[in-house]
Amino acid sequence: MTAAVREIWRHPIKAHGRERLAQVDLTAGAALPWDRAWAVAHEAARFDEAAPAWAHCRNFTRAAGSPSLMAIEAQVDEAAGRISLTHPARPDITIDPTDAEDAKRFIAWAGPITNPGRPQPARLVRAPDQAMTDTDFASVSLINLASHAAVEAELGQVLSPLRWRGNLLIDGLAPWAEMDWPGKTLRLGEVELEVVEPIVRCMATTANPETGERDADTLGALKSGWGHQICGVYARVTRGGRLSEGSTIEVLD
Incomplete structure (x- = not known):
């Protein structure tokens, strides 16, 4: 299966709401438009x-x-x-x-x-010149849905991938393939991203994005299954362009 972007999400007010987008125009050095703008x-x-x-x-x-x-x-x-x-x-x-x-x-x-x-x-x-991402650089977060499925299997529980609050949900990869990406460049259609670092997870991921109730020990599953609290990676946009759901992903050296 070819790796591709399944879903695109932004969070206009940090930690207060999510919105799915069919496509988005990205700019080098910036987060998604309106993502964590406030x-x-x-x-x-x-x-x-x-x-x-x-x-x-x-x-x-x-x-x-x-x-x-x-x-x-x-x-x-x-x-x-x-x-x-x-x-x-x-x-x-x-x-x-x-x-x-x-x-x-x-x-x-x-x-x-x-x-x-x-x-x-x-x-x-807000800070007019930079999104309020969890990183001190304007980041785009990527979640490998195969890694998400591995966490589900470890827990024995179906989970929404929206728990991870990622910008790009991607499929067609092996579980944890993204762990090898820091320092590499990804090409997604017209866009290129430099993967910077893994995402260390917090208690937010234990809450159900439909009910807002804590109902899954995601952190415990990550620790027991793989000895870490990582799920996803942060990247920065190095070449802008239009990104759409379904865009294929190529890992460059």
């Missing part, structure tokens, strides 16, 4: 809005501490600059994240599905 700074965050820049994920409300956030879905109206969000326990909401009143409405909307034992959501923030 983040939710919590009340204990050290984020300087006067000089906004990329900040470590510890400054933001995340599904690692608030698993219910995993059940948020999103849809972006790029022309209008608006984001619509849904969650099984909250009313639907549509916001312009640049509008101060809409941002306040969003923070109030997110509060009830945030773990009360964690710092609470306080501000919707």
Whole structure:
């Protein structure tokens, strides 16, 4: 089987919603358009809005501490600059994240599905020149669906691959083939990516992306099966272009 991109996903507000795309135009040195464009700074965050820049994920409300956030879905109206969000326990909401009143409405909307034992959501923030990815470079994350299936087998449990919150879900590979990719270049249709590093996983992956409830010990399965907490790789775009679901993947030296 030829390796190919099965699904493309972006997460407009970090840890607060996902959206599937049939195709996307990528730019060298940038994340997917609108991916992690915004983040939710919590009340204990050290984020300087006067000089906004990329900040470590510890400054933001995340599904690692608030698993219910995993059940948020999103849809972006790029022309209008608006984001619509849904969650099984909250009313639907549509916001312009640049509008101060809409941002306040969003923070109030997110509060009830945030773990009360964690710092609470306080501000919707962004860094205009860089996405709020978990890496300090603008990254694209890739998930090998064969590796995901291996985790399912280790657990004896069917899992949604959306637990990994990847941008590109890829198939047609052997399990864990991606572990050999750091330092290599991938060609995906018009696009080229330089694979930088593996993704070390956190508690967010233990939560079901449909219900927002923790129901699978993904970290335990990774440790017991392979002695690590890795699933997926981070890459940077080195040649831009249009990427579509179904684009074939070639590993270059």
